[in-house]
Amino acid sequence: MTGHLKSWPIVLALSILSAPLVLMYVYLFIDTFTNAPPGSFIPNEFTLEHWTFLWHTPPGRLSIWRVTLNSLMFATSTATLVVVVSSMAGYVLSRLNVPARGFFLAGVMVLHAFPAITLIVAIFLVLQIVGLYNTLIGVILVKAAIDMPLGIWLMKGFYDTVPWEIEMAGIQDGASRFTVWRKLVLPQVKPGIFALGLFAFLLGWGEFILPQVLAPSGNAQVLSVYLAALIADDNNFDMALFKSVGLFYIAPVLILFFFFQSYLMNIYGGGSKG
Amino acid sequence: MRILLDKFSKSFGDVRVIEDMTLEINDGEMLALLGPSGCGKSTTLFAICGIHKVTGGRILFGDRDMTGVPSQERNVGVVFQSYALYPHMTVAENIAFPLRIRKLPEAEVKRQMEEMANLVHIEALLDRRPAELSGGQQQRVALARALVRRPNVLLLDEPLANLDAKLRLEMRSEIRRIQLETGITAILVTHDQVEAMSMCDRIAIMNAGEIIQIATPQEMYRNPRTAFVAGFLGNPPIAFIDAVASNGTLTVKDADIRLPVPPNTETPPDGTPVIVGIRPENLGRDGDAPIRGRISFVETQGRENLYDLTLANGSVLRSIQRESDDVSLNDEVEWRVRSDQLFLFAQNGERL
Numbered sequence: 280m281t282g283h284l285k286s287w288p289i290v291l292a293l294s295i296l297s298a299p300l301v302l303m304y305v306y307l308f309i310d311t312f313t314n315a316p317p318g319s320f321i322p323n324e325f326t327l328e329h330w331t332f333l334w335h336t337p338p339g340r341l342s343i344w345r346v347t348l349n350s351l352m353f354a355t356s357t358a359t360l361v362v363v364v365s366s367m368a369g370y371v372l373s374r375l376n377v378p379a380r381g382f383f384l385a386g387v388m389v390l391h392a393f394p395a396i397t398l399i400v401a402i403f404l405v406l407q408i409v410g411l412y413n414t415l416i417g418v419i420l421v422k423a424a425i426d427m428p429l430g431i432w433l434m435k436g437f438y439d440t441v442p443w444e445i446e447m448a449g450i451q452d453g454a455s456r457f458t459v460w461r462k463l464v465l466p467q468v469k470p471g472i473f474a475l476g477l478f479a480f481l482l483g484w485g486e487f488i489l490p491q492v493l494a495p496s497g498n499a500q501v502l503s504v505y506l507a508a509l510i511a512d513d514n515n516f517d518m519a520l521f522k523s524v525g526l527f528y529i530a531p532v533l534i535l536f537f538f539f540q541s542y543l544m545n546i547y548g549g550g551s552k553g
Numbered sequence: 554m555r556i557l558l559d560k561f562s563k564s565f566g567d568v569r570v571i572e573d574m575t576l577e578i579n580d581g582e583m584l585a586l587l588g589p590s591g592c593g594k595s596t597t598l599f600a601i602c603g604i605h606k607v608t609g610g611r612i613l614f615g616d617r618d619m620t621g622v623p624s625q626e627r628n629v630g631v632v633f634q635s636y637a638l639y640p641h642m643t644v645a646e647n648i649a650f651p652l653r654i655r656k657l658p659e660a661e662v663k664r665q666m667e668e669m670a671n672l673v674h675i676e677a678l679l680d681r682r683p684a685e686l687s688g689g690q691q692q693r694v695a696l697a698r699a700l701v702r703r704p705n706v707l708l709l710d711e712p713l714a715n716l717d718a719k720l721r722l723e724m725r726s727e728i729r730r731i732q733l734e735t736g737i738t739a740i741l742v743t744h745d746q747v748e749a750m751s752m753c754d755r756i757a758i759m760n761a762g763e764i765i766q767i768a769t770p771q772e773m774y775r776n777p778r779t780a781f782v783a784g785f786l787g788n789p790p791i792a793f794i795d796a797v798a799s800n801g802t803l804t805v806k807d808a809d810i811r812l813p814v815p816p817n818t819e820t821p822p823d824g825t826p827v828i829v830g831i832r833p834e835n836l837g838r839d840g841d842a843p844i845r846g847r848i849s850f851v852e853t854q855g856r857e858n859l860y861d862l863t864l865a866n867g868s869v870l871r872s873i874q875r876e877s878d879d880v881s882l883n884d885e886v887e888w889r890v891r892s893d894q895l896f897l898f899a900q901n902g903e904r905l
């Protein structure tokens with residue numbers, strides 16, 4: 280109880296500082312369901328007209344559901360790729376005596392620190408040549424490759440906490456190296472895999488630059504690109520529509536955060552369980 | 554099954570841990586590998602079960618050369634110091650794991666798992682996870698898992714080091730009981746001489762990668778081959794004093810003490826410097842050779858008292874005697890040693 284009392288000035292300060300942010304979100308939410316008279320911020324009527332994009336597709340645009348599906352596929356596929364590759368590569372780097380292990384570890388670190396945007400022109404050319412430009416698969420591969428160093432590094436951290444004796448016990452019990460990994464080690468790093476998957480999904484869901492440059496038009500459009508296109512469209516500029524689509528776009532992120540924040544915290548715990 | 558290490562060597566890079574070690578473990582025997590930390594006990598164990606590749610020599614199980622055989626096919630049961638239970642599996646699943654890997658029919662898996670659980674007395678814990686068990690219970694599960702596939706040999710790496718004193722006593726006799734009941738050949742690695750003496754048929758005492766002596770606990774205690782062995786066995790430990798041979802007796806310099814040469818020991822030539830080892834239980838009120846000194850330390854242990862006796866030249870002997878209160882700290886006393894129980898060692902530690 281005393282602990283709570285002592286911390287109240289901090290709580291108060293934080294509340295005041297974050298109040299504008301909260302207010303903005305609340306206003307954004309209200310604003311998408313109401314109309315306000317010109318020149319005023321105070322809404323005077325309830326309306327669903329800003330949400331008509333959900334069931335009515337204007338000519339020249341993709342259906343919002345098609346775009347959402349694209350975003351979902353993009354985020355899920357990159358997350359799956361990152362998790363599958365990282366969970367194996369991380370194990371190898373953590374446990375096996377691979378040649379040039381130090382070089383790989385340093386390389387992974389450098390790749391993670393490397394600003395991917397500087398590669399964008401080269402990637403653009405490569406995708407164009409192999410015929411994956413303006414396709415979802417193309418961006419998925421690129422995004423997964425860019426996220427992978429972080430994933431591998433994280434998974435290595437999780438594997439490092441698994442006691443070495445557990446694996447040796449498994450080998451003595453007659454299991455192959457692969458079975459040991461699959462049946463004994465992988466279950467120990469489940470929290471890490473889950474956290475990494477979620478993290479990679481959120482990164483994919485929020486990605487803008489890569490799809491914008493590598494799959495800007497056509498059927499591969501994702502939500503972030505769709506949203507940007509709304510602002511760029513000078514002919515029928517609609518601020519309220521932009522806000523509604525924006526809210527629609529961040530809703531899944533908020534929901535995921537709300538339900539799985541403890542798992543995400545695992546990432547920052549560096550793999551320590553508990 | 555008989556295990557034979559034949560001129561086995563192991564080095565890590567340039568570090569030579571074991572060189573040309575030969576060691577035979579008889580069928581059904583429990584052998585202790587006893588030695589100080591870092592002497593290469595675990596390295597030897599890991600070579601037997603195949604975790605480490607040997608750098609030289611051969612390892613034989615029965616007549617079969619196992620040197621190049623992968624761990625999975627050696628069928629060795631290992632109990633690790635940390636137990637290494639699988640945390641995400643229940644006790645039942647842990648014990649059954651080696652059988653399931655072997656793809657035994659599920660009914661058979663269940664039967665053998667339960668049989669083993671009964672043997673180690675954990676029938677009531679089968680549905681728990683390792684985190685919900687006490688140290689002693691985890692130990693039992695680890696034993697059951699190691700034994701369930703009827704291994705050629707059971708290896709125990711400091712199995713009692715993580716237990717508290719009371720449990721250690723209990724598990725000491727439990728492990729021995731289980732070993733005798735299954736008749737399995739076992740190697741126990743420990744740095745604790747009490748464990749080695751109380752649990753094993755024979756002890757192989759190691760120092761710096763070398764086996765110094767192999768003998769039954771009793772034989773090793775009575776007849777240590779070197780001063781190192783004598784110093785390692787026994788609690789409270791043996792005390793050593795320097796002496797010089799002269800006229801068929803041993804003279805302790807500056808202390809006015811003459812000790813006879815023990816029987817069965819060749820009398821060293823005059824002037825030879827020797828080390829005399831005196832166990833605490835052999836110094837006391839009865840004996841044949843008087844020793845004068847001052848009591849410099851008294852420790853009451855209930856049934857017995859432990860005394861430090863400082864001689865005139867500053868050397869310290871230890872004596873353990875029935876509890877009594879006729880002597881106290883700083884008293885000058887004349888006690889006696891049983892000269893037939895003395896050990897004589899050369900300057901290099903070899904027994905004379």
Ligand SMILES: Nc1ncnc2c1ncn2[C@@H]1O[C@H](COP(=O)(O)OP(=O)(O)O)[C@@H](O)[C@H]1O
Binds near residue numbers: 594
């Ligand atoms: N993987 C390793 N790499 C290098 N040196 C090792 C390795 N394992 C053990 N050693 C060395 O070998 C010696 C014996 O170790 P070990 O067998 O673990 O001793 P203990 O008798 O305490 O079990 C030690 O000096 C240790 O430093």
Ligand SMILES: [Mg+2]
Binds near residue numbers: 594595596
């Ligand atoms: Mg050890």
